[in-house]
Amino acid sequence: MRQFRDVVRGVGDFSRNREGNFAILFGAAVSVLALGVGYAVNISQLYNARSSLQGVVDAAVTSTARDLTLGVITEAEASKTVQAFLDANSTAGILQANQVVLDKLTVDRTANTVQADAHADVGLFFPLFST
Template identity: 95%
Template sequence: MRQFRDVVRGVDGFTRNREGNFAVLFGAAVSVLALGVGFAVNISQLYNARSSLQGVVDAAVTSTARDLTLGVITEADASKTVQAFLDANSTAGILQANQAALDKLTVDRTANTVQADAHADVGLFFPLFSTDSMRRVTASTTALYSDKTVEVAMMLDVTGSMAGQKIKDLRTAASNAVNSFLGGQSATNPRVRVAIVPYANSVNVGSLAASTV
């Protein structure tokens, strides 16, 4: 009986003892804080990865739509072009080389749009609760393209009022405009044609149109 009372007193003393409570609470608080910090870091990592992926996909689709418009590539080459752009630029931001992968590319001939869906698998800095350390982020974007041909005619004032520096500046501006219009398009399937029309009382075309004069 005495031994039983000693056990009861021992248990009662243990339950009344408050020494070390702060250490226990501090340990619990640190654990919760560490989980919160790890979760915040993971969220920030995934957000930055998705932002980087979105930027790369936007640039890839825009570039592909431009090449389709200029006739540099055909619709059959669009998917390969987008993937090549993703591979070349996938190190943007926090992404690693060859981390961005193209899931689907749709070229809508009716709406003249190029739509791409892509993903990247990101390794988390702080995997929590023994979960999978990899998370997938996705991105999608659409760009317009045109398969129409364009003809541009520029009428240039070459009268006497343009003498001196004015005509020099006009030549430079016209040359830059022509290079901008014609640069980058396919040599075998040009989409843009440019005509120059001089504005003057008479024009000396030399031997350019001798047979028609």
């Protein structure tokens, strides 16, 4: 019980102290918390963009694979078809129009697979943390 009184007395003494220590500590704590919140918002934004990009690319590749299988398009037209699908669906989630870029498309007829690599440049809400 004595330790609790000492803690209460210490907190009381600290709160009554008018020498500016509280303001300095509060300012330091708030600035660190603000940096943490800004970083968390940016990370959340990047995860949302990644999820949206994954969905858009998956849909484009699935649609193109179906068209290749049915003979609607040729392998030479596959890249244009995927890019058109990406452009049409590039506003999904946090992504903005025409932000998704197709880097590479691989059609493997022996393994019956279509693989696409794409990227999107996302502007951060708090650009202080960008590189």
